[in-house]
Amino acid sequence: MTTSKQCPVLNDAGLRGLVWVFIGLVYAFIFVSVAESTRDLLGSPLNFLFATVAASTLTALFYGSMRLAVIIANVVLVTTLLFLMFGKDSGLFTLPLLILVPAALGMLIGAGYGWRDRGSRVCCADAKIVAGLFAGCVTLLPSLLVLAVFGGSDRVVYPWLVMLLAPMAGSIYVTSACWFVRRLHKLLPPIGDGALVGLGVGAITGLLFVVIAGTFEPDVTGHGRPLLFIENVYRVLDAALIGAAASCFALGIARAFMRVDWYRL
Secondary structure: OHHHHHHHHHHHHHHHHHHHHHHHHHHHHHHHHHHHHOHHHHOOOHHHHHHHHHHHHHHHHHOOOHHHHHHHHHHHHHHHHHHHHHOOOOOOOOHHHHHHHHHHHHHHHHHHHHHHOOOOHHHHHHHHHHHHHHHHHHOHHHHHHHHHHHOOOHHHHHHHHHHHHHHHHHHHHHHHHHHHHHHHOOOOOHHHHHHHHHHHHHHHHHHHHHHHHHHHOHHHHOOOHHHHHHHHHHHHHHHHHHHHHHHHHHHHHHHHHOOOOOOOO
C-alpha cells in the first residue's frame, strides 16, 4: 500500500526533475554564451553580471510560448545550416551576423504567429519577460558573492555560478510570474509579444546551432572571432551544463515532494 501511494509522487518527482533539468540547461547555455560574447566588450566581471540578468530574462522568454520556440528552432536550424555551408568563405561570416540573421527571422515568424494566434500563451510573453528580468536582477547579489569567492578561474566560476543561479532564478521566476502576468500582460499587442519572443529565441537557437556545428566540425565556422568564441564557450560549457542540471534536478525533486503546484501560464 505504501509503495502504491508513493508512486504518483515519485512519478511527479521524476517529471519535475526532468523539466527543471531542461530549464537549467537552457539557462546555462545562455549564461555562458552571453558572458563569452560580451567579454571583450564589457570585461570581467561585468560580463558575468550582464549574463546573470540576460540568462534569466532570455530563459523566461523561451517560456513566452514553447510552441513558437519549437517552430522558430526548426526554421533557424535549416537557415543556419545553409549559411554555414555556403557563407563561411564569403567574408561575411561574423559573430554579430550569426546572431542578427536568426534573430530577424525569428522576429518575423513570431510577429506572424502573434497576429494569427491571439489566444495563445505568447500574449503573456511581455509580462513573463519582465518577471525573468526581475529574477535576474534579484540574483545579481549572489552572483557577486560567487565571483568574489571563485573569480580566479573561468573553469571554476562558471559551474558554481550556474549551479547557484539557475535554480534560484527559476524559483524566483515561477513564484513571481503570476503577479507580473496579472498586471503587465497588456504591455504589448499580440504581434509585439510574438516578435519579442521570436527575436530572442531566434538569436539563441541560431547561436546554439553554430556552437554545435563548430564543436563537431571546426572548419565550418571559418576563422577569426566566431571560431574563438566557440572555443571559449566549449572550454567551459560542459561543466556549466552539469552544474546547472544537477542543481535544477534537485530543485525539481524537492518541489515535487513539497507538493508545490505546477507553474501554468
